[in-house]
Amino acid sequence: MAAEQGQILVIATAAVGGFTLLVILTLFFLITGRCQWYIKAKMKSEEKRRNHLQNGHLRFPGVKTYIDPDTYEDPSLAVHEFAKEIDPSRIRIERVIGAGEFGEVCSGRLKTPGKREIPVAIKTLKGGHMDRQRRDFLREASIMGQFDHPNIIRLEGVVTKSRPVMIVVEYMENGSLDSFLRKHDGHFTVIQLVGMLRGIASGMKYLSDMGYVHRDLAARNILVNSNLVCKVSDFGLSRVLEDDPEAAYTTTGGKIPIRWTAPEAIAYRKFSSASDAWSYGIVMWEVMSYGERPYWEMSNQDVILSIEEGYRLPAPMGCPASLHQLMLHCWQKERNHRPKFTDIVSFLDKLIRNPSALHTLVEDILV
Ligand code: ADE
Numbered sequence: 378m379a380a381e382q383g384q385i386l387v388i389a390t391a392a393v394g395g396f397t398l399l400v401i402l403t404l405f406f407l408i409t410g411r412c413q414w415y416i417k418a419k420m421k422s423e424e425k426r427r428n429h430l431q432n433g434h435l436r437f438p439g440v441k442t443y444i445d446p447d448t449y450e451d452p453s454l455a456v457h458e459f460a461k462e463i464d465p466s467r468i469r470i471e472r473v474i475g476a477g478e479f480g481e482v483c484s485g486r487l488k489t490p491g492k493r494e495i496p497v498a499i500k501t502l503k504g505g506h507m508d509r510q511r512r513d514f515l516r517e518a519s520i521m522g523q524f525d526h527p528n529i530i531r532l533e534g535v536v537t538k539s540r541p542v543m544i545v546v547e548y549m550e551n552g553s554l555d556s557f558l559r560k561h562d563g564h565f566t567v568i569q570l571v572g573m574l575r576g577i578a579s580g581m582k583y584l585s586d587m588g589y590v591h592r593d594l595a596a597r598n599i600l601v602n603s604n605l606v607c608k609v610s611d612f613g614l615s616r617v618l619e620d621d622p623e624a625a626y627t628t629t630g631g632k633i634p635i636r637w638t639a640p641e642a643i644a645y646r647k648f649s650s651a652s653d654a655w656s657y658g659i660v661m662w663e664v665m666s667y668g669e670r671p672y673w674e675m676s677n678q679d680v681i682l683s684i685e686e687g688y689r690l691p692a693p694m695g696c697p698a699s700l701h702q703l704m705l706h707c708w709q710k711e712r713n714h715r716p717k718f719t720d721i722v723s724f725l726d727k728l729i730r731n732p733s734a735l736h737t738l739v740e741d742i743l744v
Contacts, residue, residue, distance in 0.1 A: 432448075443459055443589040453537070456515045456594030458645035459522030461497070461534035463545055470499055474552075478620040479503060479514045480541070486547055489535055496548035497533055501541045511542060513613070520612040524587070528612040530600055549600035549608065557601050558668035567697060567735050568690055570664055574700075575725040580609040581657060582718035587652035592648050594656035595637045596663040623740045625677055629715070634679040636670075637681045641712055651712035657721065658707025665700060666693035685706075693738035699728065701739050 446455035467488040477481040480503035487497045502514045521532040536543040551557045554573070563643075577599055584591060591598075596610035598621075601727065613620075623634040633643055639655035641647040657670050671690060672680045690707050692701035703724060710713050716724070728734055 407691050412568065432554035436697065441523075443520070443523055443584075443587040446516050452512045452516065452519070456522075456535060456537065458467075458519075459571070460518045460532055462538060463534035463536050463543075465536050465539055465543075468497075468499065468543070468545065469494075475496070477512060479506070484548060495533075497545050497546050500544040500546070502543070504541065506542075513603060514542065514544070517611075517613040520589070521546070524583070525579055525590075526583040527606065528576045529583060530608045530610050536537075546610075547608075548602075549610075550603040551605075553597050554599035554601050554607060554686055555596035555668045558596065560666065562667045564597050567695075568729065568732055571725055571728055571735070573601075573605060573720065574661055574664055576607040576727060577609065577660060578718055578721040578725060580607075581653060582722050585653065585718050586608065590648050590650060591653050591656070592642075593624070593634060593637070594653050594668055595621075595623065595634060596660055596668060597621075597623070599660070601684045631727075636672050636680055639712065640681075640710060643681060647712075649712065650718065654715045654718065654721070655712075657718070658704040661700060661704050661707070662693060663692050665696040669693065694740075696739055697735040698737045698739045698742055704724060 413530075444455075446452055446459075447682070449455040449458075468485060469488075470483045470485040472484055473481050474484050475499055480501040482498045484500065485497055485499050486494045488494055500514075500517075502511060506514070515535065515537065518532055518535045521530065525531075531547040533545040533547065535545065550657060581591070581594065591612070593611060594609070599607050599611070600610050601607055611620075621632075621634055623636070624632040625626050625635055626632050627635075631646055635643060637656045637659045639647075639652035642649075642652040642655075662671060663669065672683075675683070689705055692698070692704075701717070703721065707721075
């Protein structure tokens, strides 16, 4: 009898013990599982937050965002993230076509992996440079390499593993837009000029969608190919302004191309896609006047004071009223009232589809 009771006691103890263990294990898995679920959910929401905000810009799902190469601890890692290394044996330099701050700009040919040869422009970094110069030089490639758009200059690749260090980009037969227009004064139809402006606006829409602010949009920084396609070039943030002969030092020590820059960017360095839209209005004026200098020979100080007093550039000769209206829209003092690049592209598309709207000239309204 005692043996039987002992057996029952053992079975009961084992059953209670087993049940308790089961409860403990179930609770453990439930809690850790919930923890993991909570951690996963938190990571997802953090990732979402990061995806919506990069370089301080709101980004949209499905739209690529520009990454500032200066956020890389080692900028040489950035350039290889965004640019292909080219074997110099694939490059044939033909002639010098210009001089940049860092060295010569040449034209030449690049053998593609498919053995085709394409015309290219080659920017070289002159010997005896410091690490800092090499970094500033390659920053442009790290930026350009992130873009893929028909109205943005295309980067073919870089040479960094041998000397001279080079940046290789697509060749633009007609060079920069300002000198091209001066050379062909009065030669184009209004529709051709609007086509060029549409291309520039489309490139700028792409850049602003990516959260990239150009800061030096001007006809001298647009390149033109043999089909009259205009492409935005000259990337590199602060370096661009150091390189630009139009950029002047402000009282606060910044270097800014005054005639092309929005008042808030001059006054307190508030650069944004809205300040790029102001510069776009100036580019419109440069294009419609075939490369005239904005505000002619007025001094930078007089330009700043006149803009502050409400003065705006008049319509160039032969400029359709609708285009001058768009320029004035880009030059609104309140930056949030300026058109977005997407609005500018749609407006120009409508003008191209319905050119009768281009027949009213500003001089026709004034007489
Ligand atoms: N000058 C500077 N860059 C150029 C390019 N990509 N094509 C032609 N001329 C240039």
